[in-house]
Amino acid sequence: MSIKENHKLIREQPLSLSLSLSLSLMEPDSNSSKSEVAFERLPMIRVYKDGRVERLLGTDFVPPSTDPETGVSSKDVTIPVAAAATTATSEPSSHVISARLFLPKLTDSRKLPLLIYFHGGGFCISSPFTAIHHGYLNALVAEAKVVAVAVDHRKAPEHPIPVAYEDAWAAIQWAASHCDGDGPEAWLNEHADFGRVFLSGESSGEKMMISMYTYFSHMVLVACYSQLLFIYFHSGFI
Structure with a gap:
């Protein structure tokens, strides 16, 4: 898996079941949990009760390169x-x-x-x-x-x-x-x-x-x- 693909995966991925977060996570087969917010810290992140994590900032990816202005x-x-x-x-x-x-x-x-x-x-x-x-x-x-x-x-x-x-x-x-x-x-x-x-x-x-x-x-x-x-x-x- 490339670094870019790995970077995309962290935008939305389920929490590990081993994490002891006090978010009162609902059963994964509960439809309502997919849209219910357990925690949010705006404007950065939102965590849903089914364990899904949505990152609202800092998810863009600029590939490595030689910068034409600085030569870096x-x-x-x-x-x-x-x-x-x-x-x-x-x-x-x-x-x-x-x-x-x-x-x-x-x-x-x-x-x-x-x-x-x-x-x-x-x-x-x-x-x-x-x-x-x-x-x-x-x-x-x-x-x-x-x-x-x-x-x-x-x-x-x-x-x-x-x-x-x-x-x-x-x-x-x-x-x-x-x-x-x-x-x-x-x-x-x-x-x-x-x-x-x-x-x-x-x-x-x-x-x-x-x-x-x-x-x-x-x-x-x-x-x-x-x-x-x-x-x-x-x-x-x-």
């Missing part, structure tokens, strides 16, 4: 996420999340700072693939001359917090796997300077960024993150 190139990648076992008898599972990489127009062979970006959207909508985030990152990467990894974390309510934070940490670890030049992604191997790494985010992404600082304060990741800086962005969303 982008492409999509997948990042594996290992999840811990949820019970004493269950086995750990694994998931794959998506990310979009941005590379500015290169004028020489010098390596560039690495920016890891977490988008906003209240943990429940949006992605790096929307027009607003794609355009913003094109402009930022062109102006700052950085290589960017924009993370598409899994969304609530299908994937409640702290899943988004686990995805953010997995993305940081994935990026760090390139510091010796032998990671799975050539752009990071060839162009990213792991002595200059920045985390940034806006709205809910800013909260994730701050939480990642807590992880870094208590865990040793890899020596290649010798300089890690945090950029604060905030908008009206939570």
Whole structure:
């Protein structure tokens, strides 16, 4: 399944039966439940009593490309996420999340700072693939001359917090796997300077960024993150 197809699936999909949401879900064969709203947070999301989730914003998809105005190139990648076992008898599972990489127009062979970006959207909508985030990152990467990894974390309510934070940490670890030049992604191997790494985010992404600082304060990741800086962005969303 392509990243675009996966992105479309999260617009409307049933909640997992394992989620303990206090939405008083009705039986799936009840016709009335298909249109009854259990919860909504306008203008972002609506959850129906049959478990269907309708996202009202942040569902558009802009394909990766080379931007004609800035010369910034982008492409999509997948990042594996290992999840811990949820019970004493269950086995750990694994998931794959998506990310979009941005590379500015290169004028020489010098390596560039690495920016890891977490988008906003209240943990429940949006992605790096929307027009607003794609355009913003094109402009930022062109102006700052950085290589960017924009993370598409899994969304609530299908994937409640702290899943988004686990995805953010997995993305940081994935990026760090390139510091010796032998990671799975050539752009990071060839162009990213792991002595200059920045985390940034806006709205809910800013909260994730701050939480990642807590992880870094208590865990040793890899020596290649010798300089890690945090950029604060905030908008009206939570």
